[in-house]
Structure formats: C-alpha cells, structure tokens
Amino acid sequence: MNFLALFDLSVLDTTVRLATPLLLACLAGLFSERAGIFDIGLEGKMLAAAFFSAAIAAITGSVWLGLLAGIGASLVLAGVHGLASITFRGNQLISGVAINFLAAGMTVLVAQDWFQQGGRTPSLLTGGRFEPITLPFAEALSTVPVFGPIYAELISGHSILVYVALLCVPGTWYILFRTRFGLRLRAVGENPAAVDTAGVSVVGLRFAAVAICGVLCGIAGAYLATALQAGFVKDMTAGRGFIALAALIFAKWRPWHALWATLLFGYLQAIALRPDIIEGALGFKVQVQLLDALPYILTVVILAGFVGKAIPPRAGGEPYVKER
C-alpha cells in the first residue's frame, strides 16, 4: 500500500488542469448568485463558449479570436438569462434550463452546418490552441529537491488560462469584499429593496453580475475546447457546469473556498482516471461510478446541513419588484 501515490505529481497536475474550468464556472456562478440571480445555465454557457471558441479558432487560426468569440457567445446567453430573469421577472431556474438546452442543440446544429463533421469542429493545430507556458527558471530549478519538481511540473507548464483562473480567485475576493461595487452587488442579493432605497439601480447591478458571469463562463468554455482539448465535441462540458454549481454550494458562495472546492472536485475527476493508483494505494478497488457520483453526494450532504449549513444569498431566485 502506498498512500503517497494518491498524491503523485502527475495526478496533481491533472487536478489543476481539470479544476480550472470548474473554478472559472464556479466563480461565474458566484457573481451571479451573490447578486440574487440563480444560474443553472452555467453548463449551457460553457458549452456555447467551447463551441464558438473552437470554431473561430479553427477558421481564423487565432486562439485569441476564438477566446473572444467564446466569451461573446456566452455573453449572448447571459443576456437572454438577464432579459428573462431581470427584465421580465421570469423564473430564473426555468430560464437556466432553457439556456442549457439551447446551447446543447445550437452547438451541434451550427457545428454540423459549418464543418459537416457530425457536430464537432476540426482538430485545432498550433496557433489555434493555448499552449503550455514554461514559467521562468522551471528548467534550472527542476533539480532542486522537493520544490524543483513541484515548481517545474505542477506550477509551471499550464496554459495561460489556468493562471488567469487562479488570479480570478483573489480578484473576485477583492471585487466582492473590498470595493463599493462588490458591496452593492452582495447587498442586491440579500436585500434589493435596501439597495433601491439608497438610489442604486437594482436592475443595473444584476445585469452587471450576469454579464461578469457570462465572461467567466466564456473563458471556462474556451479553456475546455482550446486548451484542455484540441477542438469541440458534442456535449463536451459533460456536466461540468453542474459540478461547478455543486462546488459553489460546497464553498458556501465564497471565492477562496470556491478554489478549494473546485480543486477537490478536480482531484476526484483526476483520480477517477487512474484506477490503478487507487487500487495500489488503498489495497482495494473503488468503483469508478462512486468517484463520479462523489461530488454530487458531497453537495447533497452539505446542502442537507449535516456538515455546516450552506445558506444561499437571501434574495436569490426572486425577481425584484419596485414598490409603487
């Protein structure tokens, strides 16, 4: 038995790469839900962004244009969600469901029309993908014991979007807890009437939050299709939007906790790919299905309040109606 094998550098490296889209989507949901807009359409926004980033990157050969297209597609869906849930005060959950289906259908439809490859994009070549970045001194330091391999393999050698995602964590914390905008954004999710009384636009703040959510989902989707993999395939988000939602509840709507939660769920995904390591470390076989289901089971346990109760923003899910 070798427990340390569970934390093999290659597994941790995969953890970071698999946690990145979860983290971005989780922070996206955090902005939206902190402002009182439930968003179960993270999955759909990521999927749309994944397709359009891969498609534009394949056509133009520029991954940066792809990223922009992905963010644009995600923003359009975020706009639909804002229109439905803020302007027309519709049911935010139903709107999210609709967005997920819209993305699932449209991506395949457009992919088939543009590329005729059965709902996928052509494989992206160099230039169409975000390449791994070698951080300075990674080569030179790799011989240093302990720290060297960790720096060279685990910290260095990811695509730029991984570092962007990690920087988004302190960024989100700073915006939400150290700026006036963040204070108002959180207030609008707890007590929109108070914000309105103070003369600040509830609608404007909520739309801003939904837009930030759209941008972050766009980056998450682009990462999936242009960095983690080389191109778009049908339904490639594979429930990541919902795992991100689970992580958001797990983190109780807090940025740093979101990082730990998504790393945990990313680790579960990474270790599920290596059943040999689990068996070697624990001495018995763990069913893959159990590992697949674990993020969801953990979330239900957290939601049930048996391990520290998760209390969502108070005005979440309720459209704001001005009193007249």
Place this chain on the structure above:
Amino acid sequence: MDVMPKWAEVILVPLISLILAAILSALVILAIGEDPVAAVQLMVTGALGSTYGWGYTLYYATNFMFTGLAVAVAFHAGLFNIGGEGQAALGGLGVALVCLFIPWPHWTIAVLAAIIGSAVFGALWAAIPAYLQAKRGSHIVITTIMFNFIAAAVLNYMLVNILRPAGSMDPATARFPEAVHLPSLHDILGTFGIAFSRAAPANVSLLIAMVACVLVWLLIWRTPLGLEIRSYGKSQRAAKYAGIGAVRITMIAMLISGALAGMMAINNVMGEAERLVLNAVEGAGFIGIAVALMGRSHPFGVFLAAILFGFLYQGGAELALWTSIPRELIVVIQALVILFTGALDNMVRMPLERMFLALRAARAPKVDAAE
C-alpha cells in the same frame, strides 16, 4: 379580479408563446440553409402520415405524458422537480427487477406489479430531495439535479457490475421473459379489426398514461388533498395559517411526482426495449418540464403538449434521416418552448394584459352612463 379572461390565459398565452418558438425555429432552419416549409411537411408526413409514424409519435408522447404529469404535480405544490430524468431511470430499475426476478404468468399481472415497482422506485428517488427540502430547507432544484447524476452513476453500477448477464459485454440486463411482453397498439387495435403498424413501439402504456392524466386531474381538482397541494403552491404562508402542513404537502407532492416520472419506465423499458439499457430515459425527464409548462400544468394540457412533443420527436428523427438537419433541432425547439412558455412568460403576458385593460377601460364609461 383577473386582468385577462380565462380563455386568453389558457389558450392565447401558450399559443402566442408557441408561435414565437415556431418562428424562431423556422429562422434557425433557414439559417442552416434548409427550407422550413419543406421541413414541416417532412415532419408531418413522417410523424403523422402513416400508422408507423403515429406509432412512434404516440410512443414518445406516452413517455412525455408521464414526465409532464410529474413536473406538473410538483408545480402545483410550488416545487420545481427537475429530477424526472433520475426518477425515470430508477423507475426503469424497478421495472427491470420486477420483470427479471419474478416469474409472471401473464402480462396483465406483470404490468400491475411493474407499475408498483416503477412508482415505488421513482418515488423513493424523489423522497430524499423532498425530505431535505421539507425538513432541512435544501433547495429542491439543486438536490434533484444532483440526484439525476447520482442516479446515472447508480444505474451504471447496477448494469455494469450486477445486472449484466455473464458473458455479455453490453451494459444492459438480459431480455425480459416473453410472458411480460406488453401488447402493442398493433395487437390492441387488431382485435377491433383496425390495421396498425406492427413495427411501431406504441403499446398499452399509452392507455395507462391517459388513465394517469385523468387520475391526476381528479387528484388536483376534485380531492381535498389536491386543494391543499394547490393552496400550498399558491401561497405557503396562507396555507400554513389554514393548517396545511408544509412538510406533509412537500413530501406527498414529490412522492406522487417521482412515482409518475418512474412509471415512464413501463413504456420505454417494459413496452419498448424489453430490457434495461444504459441511458434508457434519453432526456424525456427534461422534456417533461417543457410539456408541463406548455400544458399549463393541467393534465389535459399535458396530454396535448405530450402529443405535440411526440410529433416533434418523431418528425425530428425523420428530418435527421432525410435531410442534413441534425436531430438536435428538436433540442433547440424544446429550449425555445421552455424559454417562451416558462421564463419569458411575462414578455407575452404583459402586453396582453395591457391590451385587455385598455379594452375594459374603453368599455367602462358606457356602464357609468347606464347608471
């Protein structure tokens, strides 16, 4: 007093939403370089032009009636059950266990047992989220989503590790014995001398689904329990003052909802596949949401909307077969229906309400003059 007359509420609003969804879908078809009129013609002939087409349309419609009723019952209690997919999957497990491990002498007895098995399994899968919502305040939408994924893992485990016959590579159960074979519409209509396609999968479950529609209508509008469910759904606080227990109604509504979703398995598992395969539900649980919204949560509306979606499903399959339009067009249409009849409901309703108010205001002075 309601702003709009009842007919506008029940017919006009869903109809306008449907037309909006249809226009957008037509634009989508145009945008991918196909002819929407030809597409609709192909869908109509493919889905309704033969008894074979009808057989598939009604088969899909049967699935959607069960899942649509499931979502509708929860809606009446003010709960959004997004977990029909998982509940239907578990219902399939219930049907498979009943059919595989008990030697039934005749299908009539087997189908009763399968109804109970699927309903119990579906209801159990809804019971945990319902309990957590009622007792611990966990948001039922999130927990039912999580339970869909957990159900997928459970089914995967059961099929791969336990129920798969020895020597088979396919993650599926063995075929059910011949005795539990449900009569198809071909068999039923044949006894009355009506010719119906032998190949189509529509079966006796359609009649069970229609009975379920009637029973749900009776439950919601003709029983004290239905009144309690509806009052709880309209206003939880008012219901509380009326002495209606929140925990009780949440549990009962979700148990019924889960049981209905689970019963879909009689159609797709027992009636069509005659064995349990991976991913047997194929999204029907989610279509239930569109069907319930479209049908305004009324069992008769659900019945009509289910047939409409059955038509879309079979028509979409024909489109994918004969044109370059992929089946995913149906997913887009489904999304648009959910969007317009569900989330953007107020966009249609607000101008209509203004119109009816204006009409009433125009009529009002005459009444004053008469006094």
